[in-house]
Amino acid sequence: MEQLERKLCATVPEDLRPKLWKRYVDDTLEVVKRGTVDNLTEFLNNLDDFGSIKFTYEVETEGQLPLLDLLLKRTNSGGLKLSVYRKPTHTDQYLNFMSHHPIDHKMSVVRTLLERSQNLVSEPEDRKKEDIHVQDALRTCGYPEWSFQKARRQMKQMTTATTTI
Numbered sequence: 001m002e003q004l005e006r007k008l009c010a011t012v013p014e015d016l017r018p019k020l021w022k023r024y025v026d027d028t029l030e031v032v033k034r035g036t037v038d039n040l041t042e043f044l045n046n047l048d049d050f051g052s053i054k055f056t057y058e059v060e061t062e063g064q065l066p067l068l069d070l071l072l073k074r075t076n077s078g079g080l081k082l083s084v085y086r087k088p089t090h091t092d093q094y095l096n097f098m099s100h101h102p103i104d105h106k107m108s109v110v111r112t113l114l115e116r117s118q119n120l121v122s123e124p125e126d127r128k129k130e131d132i133h134v135q136d137a138l139r140t141c142g143y144p145e146w147s148f149q150k151a152r153r154q155m156k157q158m159t160t161a162t163t164t165i
Contacts, residue, residue, distance in 0.1 A: 001023065001026065001053075004044075004047050004048060004053065005021070005023070007047050008021075008043075008044065008047060011047075012040075012043060013043075015033070015036065016032070016036050016039055016040045016043055018030040018031060018032050018040070019031040019032065019033075024068060027067065027068055029067050029072075030057075037057055037059065041055050041056070041057055060074075066085040066087075067085075068085075069084060069085055069086070069116070069120075070082055070083070070084065070085055070120060071083045071084070071085035080122075081122050081123055081126075082120055082121060082122040083121050083122070083123070083126045083130070084116065084117065084120065084121060084130050084133075092137035092140065093141070094109050094113075094137065094138060094141050095109050095141070096141050096142050097138075097141060097142035097143045097144070097147070098142050106143070106147065107147065107150060107151055107154070109138070110134075110138060110143065110147050110148060110150075110151040111151045111154060111155060113134040113137075113138070114131060114134060114148075114151055114152065114155065115155060117130040117131050117134060118155070135148055
């Protein structure tokens with residue numbers, strides 16, 4: 001992928017050059033001029049000499065664009081709002097608390113989902129909704145109330161430890 005990106009930077013026509021290009025593994029976020037996405041996609045698909053990599057794209061719909069597990073939303077003021085995105089097929093099935101896994105694995109599920117909310121969701125009211133969603137989903141998987149309290153204490157301890165270093 002890095003070779004394709006270098007080739008892109010060196011050969012892309014100026015009128016197709018993305019204003020922003022961010023990649024995580026095989027997903028990219030691009031900001032391009034209106035009306036150029038089809039031409040840029042065709043250009044990208046011709047960069048790979050072997051034809052083994054094919055680019056596809058999603059366009060912003062109603063001011064929203066999913067990227068990985070984020071939903072990027074335009075605000076009325078022209079800013080960007082981030083919230084958690086789940087595909088329509090997402091089932092909220094997580095490690096069941098009654099399973100025979102170490103308690104550390106179960107606590108990691110709680111912390112991971114709550115930390116995602118705290119670190120990625122940009123608006124406090126959306127963060128609160130996401131935390132409620134996570135807790136409801138995990139309760140369905142058998143997680144007791146004390147697991148959420150313990151996870152929050154652990155998160156606070158980790159935050160305190162990293163800020164004192």
